[in-house]
Amino acid sequence: MEKSLFRFIWKFSARQQVYILLITVLSYPVSYVLLELPKLIVNDAVQGDGFPREIGGFEFDQVSYLFLLCMTFLGLVVLSNGLKLYINVYKGRLGERMLRRLRFELFQRVLRFRLPHFRKVSSGEIIPMITSEVEDVGGFIGEAFALPAYQGGMLIVQLGFIFMQDPLLGLAAISSYPIQGYVIPKLQKKVILLSRQRVKNVRLIADKVGESISGVPEIHANDASAWHSADISDRLYQNFKIRYEIFNRKYFIKFLNNFMNQLTPFFFYLIGGYLVIEGNLSIGALLAVIAAYKDLAGPWKELLAYYQLVADVDVKYQTVVENFDPADIYPVERLISDEKVELQGDLVLSNVTFSGGAAGQEVYDISMTVPEGTDCIVVGPDGSGRSEVLQLAAGLVSPSSGRVDIGGQNLENLTASTLGREIAYVGGAVHIWSGTIRENLFYGLRHRPLVTVERKGESLHDYKRRLLEAKETRNPTYDISAVWDDFEAAGVANVEELDTRALDLLKSVGLEPDVYRLGLQSRLDPALNDRFAERILAVRAALGERIKGDPRLEGLVELWDKNKFNSSASIAENLFFAVPNDASFTLDQVPELPEVRAFLSETGLDERLQEAGLKVAETMLELFANVSEDSGLLNTYSFLTREELPEFDRILRISKSAAQKSTLTQADKDRLISLALKVVPARHRLGIMTDEVQERIIAARHNFHDKVVAESDLFLPIDPDVYLPPLSVEDNLLFGRPRVDRRDARQRIDAVIRAMVEENHLREPIVYAGFEYHVGVSGSRLSAGQRRRLALVRALLKNAKVTILDDIGTGMSDEDVALRATLREIVKGRTLLFGAPSHGPSSEFSMKITLDQGRIVQSGDQGA
């Protein structure tokens, strides 16, 4: 990578830089004329004489001459500002493109680092380098060459003018330059050093913050927050000190510069005055020189600011780039090549030595041959070199001496396109990507975009532009929205078959029940698969029939009935009998919708609900006013939090006094209504749901459906024939509520639902719905075991020639033994390397290699 910022800029934008310079130089005469013209207008057109004037064969009297000059002035104003706008946009675009190119280059280099390199760098440091640290570089690139050339040119012209007036005065004008030229870089050098320190310190802070976030349970578990606070506080102080130093120096440079600039006129007055008195210089010339010197200050200041900016940006660039240039970085070819070599044949390690940089991470002189199609177990405790041997065999790390071949191909010379497709590797620490289970399952098949998206009109235009920009900035032109799943590699023909294959594998590794449960709880968009929604509705109907037909079940569930009050559901559900279409919108927020508010006030229900809300609030205050905070009763049972109690106390007091009642605000009323809506009559037994109120609610429910639900798409009605996407699959299956006044109603009815799902062959589609489950950041919503199994399925889906598993299912429990048997069955006929920390499972494999302290201590065919 280019070590210097200027080399980087020149190498990739020389043409554009020259263009910018050209436009800048072109704009100079325009602005010069623009400055001169007003003088001409005043002196010549307004106060001048000798009219009419002849210009270009036309005669102008004084007024039309004035008009001509003014129009020229106007034209030049437009031209000059237009040029400025154009060149600024051009510079900005160039800067952004170069920035994109730089950032991408940095990211690509991260991908090219060898694995051991990641022991030395942390993401907390790398992220700010690629994101914020290079940001300033982008703003600078457009100015890099044009500014010094332009301002330098101006300076030379002005200086030339002074020298032409009098060489002595010229010397006086530049007399301070040598001093400034000597002192300022010296001071600046110190600033650069400080800037470097500052950047490194900020990186450390970022790293520490990142580490604190990922290790936060440890901090709390060990009460180490004081230590971390002190640590960060100390670094922040370092940062302050460095920045303070930088300020001091920067402003001192400024001070020095201003001082020198104002010192020079002192020489002018002294030397120039002397010359005028002696008669060697005219007073007019002296005044002109002083005026010219004033004009010098502008460019000089700009140049100095530029010099400081360069120093700052260059140091940032260098401190970033030096981290991305390790000597052993992989060639870019390894990453971008799309050439795949078939790895057919024996896996051979010949005299391989490797060191990971720490004790227990090295292997010495390993020679072994695993014939093609053999299942081989590699046994060795942690630190025996087992993981290293497996990573060497997967081509993830390179031997420091010796070679690893598969089918006569040296892995070191192969590209990622072969290694990542022909070898499947699952290590001890798997990574699950944030995204859905589906995305994680098919991750191993996404090597290149395969089927491009059909685009038309606007989107095609947009896509072409995107491609153009990508080419301009040497970014890859892969289309992220294309189909990337490599069906052929997985041995299937289309998405459906791929799903089926994934499902089979999930079953084999025992992850299918988990995904099924996730599927039941997930929300399904029927727009994607309306047949599935239909089937769920069919099961819903059948389930309803079964519940009605079985007295034991009937007592457990209160089914939805549009003409009946459901005591096990909240008043909100009873009243609206609908679900907000937007799943992120809770029923509490519903009364704030203008449609709902209008409906409530029209029907007069708002008053009724407010009264009910008041009664609830009153009871809550009475019951919980004396309960202390730490008893937990308040949080478990009350509708109100401790913070809300005083607020409702106030509302209650206002409402009780007839005089103040009118001062209740709309927000207070909304609170009361939402409080009332939360009540589940069968659970809370507050006595606010008399038969009369229930009847009113049912009447209002019909009204609400006609007026609001049917009119807008804010709500979906609770209807036996309507699938409700905002609810989970499970909630859609049961058209009703488990009764809250029956013991274990939820668990008992769940068992019935699950049985019905099996009977109706709905399990499979629900598992597919589970594919869409979002696994959280790095799979945090899955257990460690689930993550490992998911990674295993991901690897198996690739159908790789060589499968390498490290520390997966190595126990002797029935489950693990069965898993290993299934695994061997799945990869039968292909090479399998299975890493295990102990000899337990070794008898199941046909070949065994035992490692200890980085050396093979036993190796052989077991003939099993």
Next chain:
Amino acid sequence: MSLETEVEVLRKVPLFRGIDATKLRLLAFISDRIAFKTGERLCSQGEEGDSAFIILAGSASVLVNTPDGERPVAQVKENAIVGEIAILCDVPRTASIVATTDMDVLTVSKDDFLKLLKEFPEMSLEVMRTLALRLERTTRDLAAARTGPAA
């Protein structure tokens, strides 16, 4: 079917007799009201008890395991409290309770009851007084039983 009726019943329970109405309302509110159909079990002998049952409506029979199977030893009906020992100390259920009609029961969980006691110490005093009275009576009965045959 509101808190008020439940409070009325709670008031009749000797264990809660001296406790003021607001506390009883709170106790009622945090308890679960559960319906049992004829033949359903409220609890089984030997299992860990974690709640007391206050019968609001219906009746149940108390069964004890014997070598010949379960045998009814008593009937309980409205306003009765059963299993109250379980909310004061950790003992296994000493009998099973089976609903003989459809029942409406208020279940007071041990955790919540103990939380209430911790919250309102005067309530503990009342409970203690009731228990002491009961103990005194039991002692007297025992003494009477001992001296009875001799007299």
